[in-house]
Structure formats: structure tokens, C-alpha cells
Amino acid sequence: MIPVEYYLVLSAFMFTTGVIGVLIRRNAIVLFMSIELMLNSANLTFVTFASFLGDSAGQVFIFFVMTVAAAEAAVGLAIMIALFRNKQTLNADEVNVLKW
Amino acid sequence: MTLEIILFILFALIGAASGVLMITRKNPVMSALFLILNFAALAGIYLLLNAQFIAVVQIIVYAGAIMVLFLFVIMLLRPDAEISILRTNPLLKYVAIGVGVLVFAQLIYLIFFFKPLNITPSDVAERIQIGTVENIGTEIYTKYIIPVQVAGFLLLSATIGALVLAKKKFE
Numbered sequence: 119m120i121p122v123e124y125y126l127v128l129s130a131f132m133f134t135t136g137v138i139g140v141l142i143r144r145n146a147i148v149l150f151m152s153i154e155l156m157l158n159s160a161n162l163t164f165v166t167f168a169s170f171l172g173d174s175a176g177q178v179f180i181f182f183v184m185t186v187a188a189a190e191a192a193v194g195l196a197i198m199i200a201l202f203r204n205k206q207t208l209n210a211d212e213v214n215v216l217k218w
Numbered sequence: 219m220t221l222e223i224i225l226f227i228l229f230a231l232i233g234a235a236s237g238v239l240m241i242t243r244k245n246p247v248m249s250a251l252f253l254i255l256n257f258a259a260l261a262g263i264y265l266l267l268n269a270q271f272i273a274v275v276q277i278i279v280y281a282g283a284i285m286v287l288f289l290f291v292i293m294l295l296r297p298d299a300e301i302s303i304l305r306t307n308p309l310l311k312y313v314a315i316g317v318g319v320l321v322f323a324q325l326i327y328l329i330f331f332f333k334p335l336n337i338t339p340s341d342v343a344e345r346i347q348i349g350t351v352e353n354i355g356t357e358i359y360t361k362y363i364i365p366v367q368v369a370g371f372l373l374l375s376a377t378i379g380a381l382v383l384a385k386k387k388f389e
Contacts, residue, residue: 120226123329125263128230130325132237132256134318139241141314145300147246147292151253154284155237158260161272169267174348178357180272184279185369189376191284195291196383202295209300 125166132159146201146208150194157187226266233259244300246292250285257281268342269349 132155139152161180168176202208233256240252257280264273347353358366 120222120266124226124230125267126329127326128233128263130322130329131234133325134322135234135237135241137321138314138318141317142310143241143300145246147288147295148241148249148300151249151288152241154253154280155240155256158257158280161276162260162263165264165267165269165272168348169269169345172344172348174353174357177269177272177349177354178362181275181354181358182365182369184275185373188279188284189372191287192376192380193383195287196380198291198295199384208295 122166122170126163129159129162129166132156132162144209144211146198146210146213147195149210150191150198154187154191157183222266226263229259229262229266232256233263244302246300247289250289250292253288254281254285257285267349268345271349271351271354 136152136156136159139155140149143149143152161183164176164180164183168174198208201213205213207213236252236256236259240249240256243249243252257276261273261276261281264270264276
């Protein structure tokens with residue numbers, strides 16, 4: 119029987135990896151992938167508690183997290199395509215039209 | 219050491235290492251492939267937690283559908299090589315490490331020192347029961363039917379939004 123903390127520490131580590139990835143990478147697609155990593159670490163926490171508390175609500179919730187992740191990936195990658203068509207770059211630092 | 223512990227350590231190491239490799243590879247294609255490896259390792263961990271349905275959906279939806287979309291866009295756009303921000307702005311490295319350590323420390327504090335919930339582990343038979351396709355399907359189509367409808371609308375609007383955004387010209 120693996121204690122619940124092991125799973126939670128793994129999830130925390132993956133979430134931190136995602137946070138650092140968002141901070142140090144500049145390629146917009148890799149930023150998206152780091153966000154997916156964070157979503158997945160949250161999913162791991164959901165499954166862990168669903169399993170340890172004997173409640174299926176956590177597992178059902180993952181279903182919705184996956185739906186949102188799919189919608190986010192579709193819209194986000196469409197934005198990337200529109201961005202690349204207009205600016206020929208995916209560098210998140212060069213996309214600053216909305217900044218002032 | 220039981221087989222469960224060995225499998226957990228194996229999957230956890232693969233998951234953690236592929237996550238770190240994902241954010242450090244320069245080539246976005248390599249990043250995407252390591253992310254797929256990470257999702258596969260997570261599916262293994264879901265199986266250890268007796269969540270069979272979620273493990274299979276993780277492989278099919280995440281590693282299959284979503285990551286293929288990512289790879290497709292990366293190869294379609296072929297962006298020029300990324301200039302590492304660590305070389306142009308070395309100070310940011312310390313900021314990133316500092317923020318990372320802070321977030322990790324907060325989470326570890328929550329996990330080990332903050333226990334409002336008294337978790338009494340459910341027995342294995344019950345665990346296997348809640349992860350089956352039958353149980354998840356029953357829950358989704360009875361108790362959570364409204365959220366499922368909303369999720370359907372969300373996917374529809376995301377599809378329309380993606381079509382509009384990726385269209386060649388706005389009329």
C-alpha cells in the first residue's frame with residue numbers, strides 16, 4: 119500500500135516543473151505544453167483523492183478537465199496558426215501588441 | 219518491496235524525468251514527445267490507483283488526440299530556433315528557480331503539515347469498483363448529466379472558434 123503522500127509529492131513536482139517551464143521557455147507552443155503538464159498534475163491529485171477517499175467524483179471531474187484541455191488546445195493552436203501567419207514568429211516575447 | 223512500490227517508483231521516475239526533459243529540450247518536437255512519455259507514465263500511475271477508465275482515456279485522448287494536434291501544428295509551422303531566455307537574460311534563471319522552489323515548498327507544506335482531512339484509505343475492492351467504465355458511465359450520465367451537456371457545448375464552441383481563428387481571411 120503506497121501512502122497518499124507519495125502520489126501528492128509526485129503531483130507537486132510535476133506542477134512545479136510546469137511552472138518553471140512557463141517561466142523559462144519562450145516558444146508559445148512549449149508554453150502550452152507546460153500548461154498541459156500542470157493540468158495533468160492536478161488530474162493526478164484528483165485521481166489520488168478519488169481512490170483514497172473511495173469517491174468517484176474525482177474521476178468524473180478528470181473527464182471535464184480533459185474536455186477543457188482539448189478545447190483549450192484546439193483554440194490555442196488555432197491562435198498560434200493565426201499568429202504565425204501574421205507575425206512569422208512563435209516567440210512569446212515578440213507578441214506584445216496588447217501590451218502598453 | 220512489493221511489485222506495487224517498484225512499479226510506482228518506475229512510473230514516477232519516468233514521469234518526473236520526462237517532465238524535466240520536456241521543459242529543457244530546445245526542439246519543440248522533442249518536447250512534445252517527452253510530454254507523450256509523461257502522459258503514458260501517468261496512465262501507469264492511474265492504473266496503480268485502480269482508475270482503469272481514466273488510464274485508458276488518458277492514453278487515447280491526451281497522448282493520442284491532443285498531442286497529435288500539438289505535433290501537427292509544430293511541424294506545420296516549423297518555427298525558427300528558440301533563443302534561450304537564460305542566455306539573453308541570465309537573471310531570469312534565478313527568478314524561475316526561486317519561484318519554482320517557492321511553489322514546491324508551499325505544496326510540500328500543504329501535503330505534510332496541513333491535514334484537515336483525515337484520510338482513511340478505502341479498501342481495494344471498493345477502489346476497483348469506483349474506477350470501472352460501468353461506474354464512471356453511470357455517474358456521468360445520471361448525476362453529472364448537466365455538466366456533460368455543458369462540456370459538449372464547450373467543445374462545439376471551441377471547434378467553431380478554432381475554425382474562425384485559423385481561417386485564412388476575416389471577411
